[in-house]
Amino acid sequence: MNPIAQQLNETLQQETPIVYNMLSRLGQSIYFPKEGILSQSAEAKAKAHKYNATIGIATENGQPMHLKVIQDTLSAYDPKDLYEYAPPAGKPQLRQAWKEKLYTDNPSLKQTKAHISLPIVTNALTHGLSIVADLFVDENDAVIIPNKNWENYELTFSIRRGATIVEYPLYTNDMRFNAEGLKEALLAQKNSGKAIVILNFPNNPTGYTPSIEDAEAIVAALKEAAEAGIKIVAVSDDAYFGLFFEDSIKESLFTKFSDLHENILAIKIDGATKEEFVWGFRVGFITYASQSEAALAALEQKTIGIIRSTISSGPLPSQTFVLHALNSPEYEAQKAEKFEVMKERANIVKTLLDSGKYGDTLSYYPFNSGYFMCLKLNDVSAESVRQYLLNEYGIGTIALGETDLRVAFSCIEANQLESLFDSIYEAVKQLTK
Secondary structure (H helix, E strand, O other), X not given: XXXXXXXXXXXXXXXXXXXXXXXXXXXXXXXXXXXXXXXXXXXXXXXXXXXXXOOOOOEEOOEEOOOHHHHHHHOOXXXXXXXXXXXOOOOHHHHHHXXXXXXXXXXXXXXXXXXXXXXXXXXXXXXXXXXXXXXXOOOOOEXXXXXXXXXXXXXXXXXXXXXXXXXXXXXXXXXXXXXXXXXXXXXXXXXXXXXXXXXXXXXXXXXXXXXXXXXXXXXXXXXXXXXXXOEEEEEEEXXXXXXXXXXXXXXXXHHHHXXXXXXXXXXXXXXXXXHOOOHHHOOEEEEEEEOOHHHHHHHHHHHHHHHHHHOOOOOHHHHHHHHHHHXXXXXHHXXXXXXXXXXXXXXXXXXXXXXXXXXXXXXXXXXXEOOEEEEEOOOOOHHHHHHHHHHHHOOOOEEXXXXXXXXXXXXXXXXXXXXXXXXXXXXXXXXXX
C-alpha cells in the first residue's frame, strides 16, 4: 500500500477507528499524492517568481491564454477566475462560503459537539454520491433507501460498486414517514455490522419531507442501530434543500447525525445545482462531520484522491459564478423570490387535487417540498397513462413502477398547472373506460 494511504489510514485508526472500518477496500487504498504534479505546481505557484513552467495551461501577457470570442461574453470576470484549473478540492473561497452557508441554513449545527469539514467541491450531487460509494461501499454491503427513490442510486451503489440495495416503504399506512421500516432494515444488518443509509429530503420523486416528530423517529432509529453495534454511513442527500413549503423539518438531518453516536459517520451531499437554480453548472459539495479534526483531514485527503483519479477537478468558471452569487447583496432577495414561485406552484397543485374536481381518480402521496409530487393511480398503469399523455396530449411525465406517476411542478408555470392536471385526469378516464 502507498505510504501516504497508510499514513491516512493510521490517522483514522488512531482518531476514529470505527470510521476506518467503514472504508471500502478502495477507500483504504486511495490517497492524494503529496509529491505529484499538482503539489509541485502549488509549490511553484507560491515560490516561482521568475518563471513557472509547471502547470499544463498556456499563458499570454501574464494571464491565462484565451479566445476573445469566449472572453467577450464573460467580460465581467477576470480570466484567472475562468480559465485556470480549479484545485481538486475546489475553489477555496467557494468552499469557505459554502461552509458559512451551512451554518446559516442549519443553526443547530453550531450546537453540536462535532466539527465539520470544509466542504469539498464535487461535479454536482451525483459525483458526491459516487465518491461516497467509492470510499465506503464494498460488494454486498447494504445500502438502505426507501422504496420511492431516485433511480440513479441503483447505478451508483449497486451496479458500480456491487452493493445490495435494501428498500423499506417510505410511508406508513397513515402516510407518515416510515421510521419503523427504516429501523427494521437497519437492524437486519446486524450480522454484517455495516450499513449505508441514504436519506433524501425533499424526496425525489415524491416531494416529501418529514415532520419534526418523524425526523426525531429517524434519528432514534439510527441511534438504536448504532447502539446495536452497526456501523452506519449516514448520507443526507440534500439536493433540494431549502424548498420546504409547509410544516416539516427545515434543517438537514446531517445536523442530527453529526454527533449522534460514534458508530455513525454523517455525510452531507448538497450543492448549488438545485438550491441556486444552476443545474448545468454542476457544482456540488461533500461535507463530513466528526469530533476529530485529524480524521476530517484524512477523509478530505482520501476524497481528493478519488476526485484526482476520476475527474481531476471540477470546472472553475461555474465555481466562480456560484461564489459571485453567494457574495452578491441581491442574493438573498432573489432566492426568496424564486422560493415563492415554487411554493405557489406546489400550493396550486395541492389545491387542485384537494378540490374534488377529479373525484378520487387522482390520489397522491403526501408532498410538502422540493420539485415534484407523485400521483397514485389505482385503476390504470402509470406507464399507460404516461404513454397516452405523451402521444395524445404532448405532455411528458415520469412513470415509476405500476402505480406512481411523477409530475415536476417545478417546470410548469402556475397558470398552466390546472390544464396539466385536467389532461392527466382525462387521460386516466379514457384509459379506464
